[in-house]
Amino acid sequence: MSASDGRHWSRPQYLHEVVTNPNIHVRGTHSYCSNAWSGDFEGSVVRYLYGDAVSLASWEPAWPIDQLHGVVTRDVAPTRSSAAAPAAPVRTRFAPGTVDHLLDLDVYSWNEEKFTVLRETLCAADIDALEEASRAYDRRTRTVR
Secondary structure: OOHHHOOOOOOEEEHHHHOOOOOOOOOOOOOEEEOOOOOOHHHHOOOOOEOEHHHHHHOOOOOOOOOOOOOOOOOOOOOEEEEOOOOEEEEEOOOHHHHHHHHHHOHHHOOHHHHHHHHHHHHOOOHHHHHHHHHHHHHHHHHHO
16 A cells, blocks of 8 residues: 555545445445555455455356355344354443443434534544433424424
């Protein structure tokens, strides 16, 4: 990776803008990865999924493939990282109480305006401030509309 190609770990690559593999489902418009990979997201991060350029050019499946799915034998809690086959928990990103607060906020259902207005608070490490900012936004927009 050269400095001239514009890639840097601090620049996000939004998945809804770059994912073309029909086997990868991106929910919403805010999922991202670091733009520091040596290739694109599909080629560098998820090349194990059939349907990317490498697998399509390298082998022919023995049966028709509509979609491939990983094997997960138990529920995976929100914000928990899992790996391997079958999937096993690796680590949790937030404390359990924080996860409950985040789920109650239902961030993925926020409209673009709310997400943009609250982005700085969402990225901070203060869940109480985020809850209050969300409530204040909802009160403000209810009275305006």
